[in-house]
Amino acid sequence: MTVHSFHMPKLLDDVDPMVMALASKVDDILPMEARFRFEVSVSEALTNLVIHANTDAKDPIIDIRLTLGDTTVTLEAFDPSGAAPFDIRAHAPDLSQINPSVENGRGLGLIMECADSVDYGPVAHKNRLKLTFTARP
Numbered sequence: 001m002t003v004h005s006f007h008m009p010k011l012l013d014d015v016d017p018m019v020m021a022l023a024s025k026v027d028d029i030l031p032m033e034a035r036f037r038f039e040v041s042v043s044e045a046l047t048n049l050v051i052h053a054n055t056d057a058k059d060p061i062i063d064i065r066l067t068l069g070d071t072t073v074t075l076e077a078f079d080p081s082g083a084a085p086f087d088i089r090a091h092a093p094d095l096s097q098i099n100p101s102v103e104n105g106r107g108l109g110l111i112m113e114c115a116d117s118v119d120y121g122p123v124a125h126k127n128r129l130k131l132t133f134t135a136r137p
Contacts, residue, residue: 002068008046010053010060010080015046022066026073031135037114038073038133044111045077045129053083063126072134079127085120 004025008018019042026035049062060080067074079085112118117132 004066004068006064006066008062008064010050010055010062012047012050015043015050018046018064019043022064022075025066025068026133029068029071029073030133034073034133034135038075041111041114041131041133042075042077044108045075045131048108049077049079049083053079055080055082057081072132074130074132076123077129077131078123079129081126083127085122085127 006018006021008014019039022042023035023039026038030038046062053060053062057080060082062080063078065076065078067076111131115131116134116136117130119128119130121128
């Protein structure tokens, strides 16, 4: 297993470059369909953290850990210090229940649908979203 650590400022302009940097690390592990799911989930998760994880920190940082196995990729995104806990599993709508003409509101459902495993909870005094991806048959 290989572990990579990243630190992203809590800025919307930094989400896409971070997603591309993370995705470049999984090229040799995840096939195209799994990489697509990875990119969608990670983009939604990081965007939600930037927009909704309120904190009083002067320059909040989102810590990210990417663990690469032989056939599995795990991404851990840690809420910025001081952000209130938010377990997406309790709030994600079923995608079939979302009006397709509505502009917002799909992100949590997309994360739940695209990731093979979703976990959330406290780790080392920070809240962590853990997403796992493998190839699907």
